[in-house]
Amino acid sequence: MASSSPRWQTGQQVDPGTVLTQVGTVDSQLSGNWARHRFRFQYLLRTEQEETEMSCYVGRLTIVDAVGLISLGVRPVMPNDVVRYSQANALLNLGFSVRHTPDRIEEHVSITSAGDWDPSVGELFDGCFVEYVKGA
Amino acid sequence: MGDHLRIEQGSLPWRPGPGADLVEVLHRYTHPLIGVIEQSGHQFLFWCVVGETFDASIWIYARLEAGDLERLQRTKTAQTLADTLRKVSAGRGRDAVFASEDSGIMLATSLDDGMTFGDDPLSAVHALKRQLETTETKLNALRDTEPAPV
Numbered sequence: 001m002a003s004s005s006p007r008w009q010t011g012q013q014v015d016p017g018t019v020l021t022q023v024g025t026v027d028s029q030l031s032g033n034w035a036r037h038r039f040r041f042q043y044l045l046r047t048e049q050e051e052t053e054m055s056c057y058v059g060r061l062t063i064v065d066a067v068g069l070i071s072l073g074v075r076p077v078m079p080n081d082v083v084r085y086s087q088a089n090a091l092l093n094l095g096f097s098v099r100h101t102p103d104r105i106e107e108h109v110s111i112t113s114a115g116d117w118d119p120s121v122g123e124l125f126d127g128c129f130v131e132y133v134k135g136a
Numbered sequence: 137m138g139d140h141l142r143i144e145q146g147s148l149p150w151r152p153g154p155g156a157d158l159v160e161v162l163h164r165y166t167h168p169l170i171g172v173i174e175q176s177g178h179q180f181l182f183w184c185v186v187g188e189t190f191d192a193s194i195w196i197y198a199r200l201e202a203g204d205l206e207r208l209q210r211t212k213t214a215q216t217l218a219d220t221l222r223k224v225s226a227g228r229g230r231d232a233v234f235a236s237e238d239s240g241i242m243l244a245t246s247l248d249d250g251m252t253f254g255d256d257p258l259s260a261v262h263a264l265k266r267q268l269e270t271t272e273t274k275l276n277a278l279r280d281t282e283p284a285p286v
Binding site: 023024025040041042045046049050051053054055069070071072073074075080103104105108 | 148162163164165166167169170185188189190191211212213214215216217218221237253254257
């Protein structure tokens with residue numbers, strides 16, 4: 001969480017080697033002999049909901065830490081909480097802007113696209129995340 | 137209007153009704169999660185209690201007193217924001233809504249026992265469930281009064 005002397009300035013590009021964490025949810029079902037886990041992460045911006053940037057957090061955060069940030073520490077991890085990881089370099093190489101936008105959450109990062117965030121851009125964004133971790 | 141917002145179905149949770157302007161975003165994750173809106177000269181705090189990253193979510197609204205917004209704006213860390221949110225919302229969360237990604241606010245209800253930021257959201261979930269059951273009962277009653285097809 002934020003300290004008195006911020007580590008990053010607003011608008012500063014995230015170092016390419018930085019790991020990023022995105023928070024999402026998972027639907028889990030036991031069916032027959034199989035456990036099915038359907039991950040759900042936002043990959044398109046909802047312009048009708050005035051979304052202009054995708055949020056992530058700096059660092060390889062555990063689910064407990066990520067849920068702590070997104071809920072300001074007021075709710076426990078739930079079974080459908082999930083995180084996934086990318087490296088800033090993967091996004092930067094595809095032309096995304098990855099910038100520190102710290103506020104009360106110092107780890108907050110904003111990802112934007114130079115053009116419209118259309119489905120093809122969303123697919124590129126989604127493909128940058130290679131590791132998924134399920135919660136409790 | 138008192139402690140309650142005027143809420144309109146289909147609205148975004150951070151613009152929940154006619155003339156409700158988003159005044160301050162205090163916490164966000166791609167979209168606002170906690171903030172302050174103004175409607176008819178009154179300020180209301182809103183916060184998401186369930187579904188921050190899901191396509192269905194539950195939100196609470198609490199009327200703010202004079203000076204509360206400034207108190208919230210002065211916070212510099214997540215911890216001081218959370219502490220101040222608890223203070224300014226204490227027992228004042230009087231409206232709860234259920235919203236979906238596709239339809240915006242779908243269901244709204246009043247909370248008999250005012251919620252405070254950080255409270256277990258289960259009471260809001262139960263209140264919304266009761267509201268849904270009441271709506272369903274009314275719809276069934278309406279259906280029963282329809283003339284039979286010729």
